Amino acid sequence: MVCLGNICRSPLAEGILASKLPKDKFRVDSAGTGSWHINQPPDTRSIATAKKYNIDISNQKGKHFQKSDFEIYDYIYVMDQSNYDNVIELSETPEQKAKVQMILNELFPDENVDIPDPYFGLPNGFEIVYKMLDEVCDIIAKKLIAKHQ
Numbered sequence: 832m833v834c835l836g837n838i839c840r841s842p843l844a845e846g847i848l849a850s851k852l853p854k855d856k857f858r859v860d861s862a863g864t865g866s867w868h869i870n871q872p873p874d875t876r877s878i879a880t881a882k883k884y885n886i887d888i889s890n891q892k893g894k895h896f897q898k899s900d901f902e903i904y905d906y907i908y909v910m911d912q913s914n915y916d917n918v919i920e921l922s923e924t925p926e927q928k929a930k931v932q933m934i935l936n937e938l939f940p941d942e943n944v945d946i947p948d949p950y951f952g953l954p955n956g957f958e959i960v961y962k963m964l965d966e967v968c969d970i971i972a973k974k975l976i977a978k979h980q
């Protein structure tokens with residue numbers, strides 16, 4: 832799960848998807864294309880929103896997306912178009928490019944709809960982002976379980 836800062840959207844996406852998958856079969860992680868928040872916990876608003884739905888993301892630590900992540904992960908979901916462009920820029924092969932997808936394309940195929948960045952927005956932005964991610968992670972989890980279990 833990749834966003835810009837790895838403190839608002841992708842930590843929520845990581846926590847939500849991980850909660851829907853068997854822990855012994857899948858590895859879910861998140862990172863940012865920016866490096867400002869390395870080793871920092873998620874934004875307190877993301878932590879509080881996840882907690883409301885019984886998901887604990889408070890132990891996550893900010894990471895910077897690395898080229899080596901293309902080798903570690905089979906699926907790379909990005910939150911918005913600029914994340915997509917930044918991750919694609921780091922890719923080196925068609926196989927790596929094919930791993931990168933706008934996350935909401937799992938819900939609205941080919942429409943390239945962004946998960947909006949709630950960082951500078953209204954407080955209810957986090958709730959809206961949570962609901963969007965919860966809906967799309969349901970689809971992703973079902974697909975992954977069907978394909979890999």
Ligand code: 4NP
Nearest residue numbers: 834835836837838839840950
């Ligand atoms: P995120 O939100 O990409 O959803 O984690 C942001 C958080 C911080 C910043 C940008 C986006 N920032 O510029 O510090």
